[in-house]
Amino acid sequence: MNFSFTTEQEAFRTEVREFMEKEVPSRWRELGYGIWEEDDESWELTSQWVKKLGQKGWLSLTWPKEFGGQERSHIYQLILDEETARVGTPSGIESMITIGWVCPTIMVFGSPEQKETILPKASKGELIFCLGYSEPGAGSDLASVTTTAVEEGDEFILNGQKVWTTIAHRADYCWLVARTDLDAPKHKGLSMFIVDMKTPGIKINPLTNILGFHSFNEVFFDNVRIPRKNLVGQKNLGWYQLAMALDHERSGVGSPAAMDRMLHELIRYCKTTRRDGKFLADDPSVRKRIARLAVEKDVLRMICYRVTSVQEKGGVPNYEASTAKVFTTELMDRFANTVLDILGPYGQLDRNSRLAPFNGLFVRQFLHSPSSVGGGTSEIQRNIIAMRGLGLPRG
Amino acid sequence: MDLDLTRDQKILFNSAKEFLKKECSTSLLREMKDDANGYPPKMWKKMAELGWPGVMIPEEFGGMAGNFIDLVLLLEAMGEVNCPGPFFSTVVLGALPVMNAGTPEQKKEILPKIADGAMIMAYAMNEAGIHYDASFVAMPAKADGDAYILNGTKLFVENAHIADLILCVARTEGVPGSKDGLTLFMVDGKSKGVRTSMLTTLAFDKQCEVVFDDARVDKDRILGRPGKAFEIIETLTEQAALAKCAEMVGSAQRAFDQTVAYAKERKQFDKPIGSFQAIQHHMANMIMDMDGARFMTYRAAWEMTRDLPSASMSASMAKAWTGNATHKIALLAHQIHGAIAFCEELDLHLHYRRTKAGSLSFGDEDYHLEKVARHLGL
Numbered sequence: 001m002n003f004s005f006t007t008e009q010e011a012f013r014t015e016v017r018e019f020m021e022k023e024v025p026s027r028w029r030e031l032g033y034g035i036w037e038e039d040d041e042s043w044e045l046t047s048q049w050v051k052k053l054g055q056k057g058w059l060s061l062t063w064p065k066e067f068g069g070q071e072r073s074h075i076y077q078l079i080l081d082e083e084t085a086r087v088g089t090p091s092g093i094e095s096m097i098t099i100g101w102v103c104p105t106i107m108v109f110g111s112p113e114q115k116e117t118i119l120p121k122a123s124k125g126e127l128i129f130c131l132g133y134s135e136p137g138a139g140s141d142l143a144s145v146t147t148t149a150v151e152e153g154d155e156f157i158l159n160g161q162k163v164w165t166t167i168a169h170r171a172d173y174c175w176l177v178a179r180t181d182l183d184a185p186k187h188k189g190l191s192m193f194i195v196d197m198k199t200p201g202i203k204i205n206p207l208t209n210i211l212g213f214h215s216f217n218e219v220f221f222d223n224v225r226i227p228r229k230n231l232v233g234q235k236n237l238g239w240y241q242l243a244m245a246l247d248h249e250r251s252g253v254g255s256p257a258a259m260d261r262m263l264h265e266l267i268r269y270c271k272t273t274r275r276d277g278k279f280l281a282d283d284p285s286v287r288k289r290i291a292r293l294a295v296e297k298d299v300l301r302m303i304c305y306r307v308t309s310v311q312e313k314g315g316v317p318n319y320e321a322s323t324a325k326v327f328t329t330e331l332m333d334r335f336a337n338t339v340l341d342i343l344g345p346y347g348q349l350d351r352n353s354r355l356a357p358f359n360g361l362f363v364r365q366f367l368h369s370p371s372s373v374g375g376g377t378s379e380i381q382r383n384i385i386a387m388r389g390l391g392l393p394r395g
Numbered sequence: 396m397d398l399d400l401t402r403d404q405k406i407l408f409n410s411a412k413e414f415l416k417k418e419c420s421t422s423l424l425r426e427m428k429d430d431a432n433g434y435p436p437k438m439w440k441k442m443a444e445l446g447w448p449g450v451m452i453p454e455e456f457g458g459m460a461g462n463f464i465d466l467v468l469l470l471e472a473m474g475e476v477n478c479p480g481p482f483f484s485t486v487v488l489g490a491l492p493v494m495n496a497g498t499p500e501q502k503k504e505i506l507p508k509i510a511d512g513a514m515i516m517a518y519a520m521n522e523a524g525i526h527y528d529a530s531f532v533a534m535p536a537k538a539d540g541d542a543y544i545l546n547g548t549k550l551f552v553e554n555a556h557i558a559d560l561i562l563c564v565a566r567t568e569g570v571p572g573s574k575d576g577l578t579l580f581m582v583d584g585k586s587k588g589v590r591t592s593m594l595t596t597l598a599f600d601k602q603c604e605v606v607f608d609d610a611r612v613d614k615d616r617i618l619g620r621p622g623k624a625f626e627i628i629e630t631l632t633e634q635a636a637l638a639k640c641a642e643m644v645g646s647a648q649r650a651f652d653q654t655v656a657y658a659k660e661r662k663q664f665d666k667p668i669g670s671f672q673a674i675q676h677h678m679a680n681m682i683m684d685m686d687g688a689r690f691m692t693y694r695a696a697w698e699m700t701r702d703l704p705s706a707s708m709s710a711s712m713a714k715a716w717t718g719n720a721t722h723k724i725a726l727l728a729h730q731i732h733g734a735i736a737f738c739e740e741l742d743l744h745l746h747y748r749r750t751k752a753g754s755l756s757f758g759d760e761d762y763h764l765e766k767v768a769r770h771l772g773l
């Protein structure tokens with residue numbers, strides 16, 4: 001049992017922290033805590049930032065050398081994630097999708113050509129995927145997708161619709177699940193494809209999220225021709241490849257560090273802000289609520305460390321990753337909600353409003369909470385924990 | 396970083412579980428509930444042969460020279476079977492403060508006896524009007540020549556009825572509410588002027604009311620400096636709180652394991668109840684609480700073994716979380732078992748009792764949250 005980091009790991013942490021503090025663009029800080037901003041300016045800043053990380057080799061820290069990685073252990077990834085989250089850098093969902101989810105799957109199932117065209121560029125931050133999973137009729141029940149890909153000579157012809165496709169309007173490729181066998185049982189007729197977003201027949205319809213941003217989209221496919229070489233792995237085995245790949249999915253193990261930062265600022269605020277004749281920090285109920293957040297944040301940290309500890313030993317996190325996801329999103333909800341309660345009427349003040357504490361950070365966080373359904377809802381995660389983690393029978 | 400137990404830790408933990416499986420059956424628990432002493436001396440003797448009471452005691456005093464993690468693992472194993480007996484009060488509440496604050500002579504006198512299983516200890520701090528904060532101790536100790544005279548009543552003193560030595564906090568100066576003026580006396584449990592009577596408690600543990608009636612204690616029977624006991628007590632409370640976490644983790648783990656097995660086996664509506672999603676989600680919540688409690692406890696213990704300054708906050712964090720988390724686990728375990736668990740014959744209620752009792756000992760959630768708040772600089 002050991003909860004510490006080695007000297008080399010600590011040195012890496014210092015290196016990352018110094019880099020982050022020096023290199024995060026000042027404009028990014030001016031914009032406020034724009035972790036989830038999704039307008040053109042923040043996108044531009046984010047893309048540049050991700051490329052910068054790519055040049056340092058920090059997007060592919062744990063990848064095998066043959067794919068341009070550094071073969072560092074998962075603890076280094078944890079440290080990188082923690083320091084990134086602590087500073088609040090511009091990187092976000094886009095590199096998570098490409099680097100965290102798509103590339104590891106390509107490493108396992110992709111053809112040599114796919115590996116060669118995708119991995120080096122992705123590791124430099126020069127290539128972005130969106131995820132074409134969900135459809136109007138297929139959310140949690142992902143295996144019921146109805147978008148079809150029909151084989152025709154050297155091509156597949158794609159028809160159907162995806163929805164909630166985050167950054168489809170910015171992505172180079174779509175990582176897509178489609179039905180390739182209409183007669184097979186629903187899990188057995190799916191295949192995975194790499195779809196070039198510039199292919200004729202793709203139409204993107206923007207959707208505005210509750211924070212007011214255009215982050216996700218409807219994507220329509222009308223006789224879109226995909227070259228056969230863009231089929232990933234084996235035809236009709238898509239579901240199993242997907243399930244296996246999801247095990248490798250990196251959960252946001254850095255989020256407790258982001259909460260460290262938020263707590264720190266919250267505490268400073270409470271120590272200097274008077275309400276009803278006393279400092280917030282002297283109010284017993286405020287003290288208790290903040291202390292509870294701090295405890296829960298550390299419980300989450302232990303859960304995240306557990307994920308890394310399992311990976312470090314060459315294991316594949318099973319229920320631990322789902323636990324981390326549920327706990328993170330639910331704690332983020334409680335976190336934001338608690339802070340708004342502590343702030344009282346000031347809790348309503350949104351970004352750029354006069355008097356807004358933390359420039360509205362927690363209002364943004366609060367609004368962001370319902371997005372936790374993305375990546376599999378908490379109910380689905382709990383199903384996974386119970387069935388895969390505890391071996392309870394399927395319902 | 397590596398959250399798994401080391402080889403040696405695994406060996407200790409597994410051998411402890413083996414031993415307890417043999418020696419500490421549930422029928423024994425039921426016997427001990429109504430036993431005047433509350434523990435089987437035979438089992439205690441065997442534990443001593445294995446070196447358990449001396450787990451953290453240095454080798455020069457006949458101990459195993461283990462660390463806090465070793466202690467935590469033993470307590471976790473004992474928690475799994477809700478093991479009765481003098482281990483906690485003797486080792487956690489006795490050996491640790493003596494190791495921490497005793498003079499070389501005191502250590503030489505007491506620690507080898509503890510390591511041998513020849514001495515049982517108890518810790519008397521609480522009294523009427525105190526929740527958890529020792530600075531409110533009021534019981535006076537008056538100097539009288541070469542001795543102090545203790546008068547007053549202590550509460551929640553586990554194992555006072557069998558203790559050879561009672562560590563008693565009394566006030567030699569100052570007024571209740573002041574941290575100064577507290578003194579830790581080592582009182583012979585069999586001495587004149589010490590009377591114990593049993594309290595009836597939730598977890599069937601043997602907690603006593605102890606009346607000190609002109610009890611005479613020689614001046615050299617003081618642990619630490621007169622009037623300066625508060626710091627020793629703080630450290631002790633922290634260690635005891637974390638040790639309780641370990642017990643609660645063990646106790647809740649067993650309740651949880653039983654519940655997983657039961658959910659796979661019990662059928663209703665022609666299906667195992669574990670296939671119902673409401674049950675599955677309860678169980679998913681239970682494992683999150685379980686893992687959180689376990690690793691918060693391990694982390695704090697690990698930090699204690701290294702004397703890290705953060706250990707104090709980590710211990711409070713662990714205690715603040717574990718009490719509530721393990722209570723929820725035990726309660727849901729009952730719910731998932733249905734009526735059968737309401738039967739005295741099933742053990743589940745023992746876990747339900749133990750986890751709650753643990754959460755009320757050495758600072759509840761509120762108490763430790765306030766400590767965390769102070770550590771955070773609030």
Ligand SMILES: Cc1cc2nc3c(=O)[nH]c(=O)nc-3n(C[C@H](O)[C@H](O)[C@H](O)COP(=O)(O)OP(=O)(O)OC[C@H]3O[C@@H](n4cnc5c(N)ncnc54)[C@H](O)[C@@H]3O)c2cc1C
Nearest residue numbers: 131132133134139140164165166371373374375376377379
């Ligand atoms: C911000 C955001 C970004 C997203 N980005 C993408 C993206 O880039 N690409 C993409 O493909 N998708 C994306 N999604 C979609 C996301 O994957 C789905 O929202 C999610 O899988 C849930 O599907 P649904 O919304 O259709 O809800 P539904 O599946 O209809 O679920 C509705 C409710 O029913 C519950 N439910 C459903 N089935 C079960 C069950 N078996 N047991 C218990 N409860 C159940 C759910 O938990 C939920 O509470 C995104 C979503 C969000 C919010």
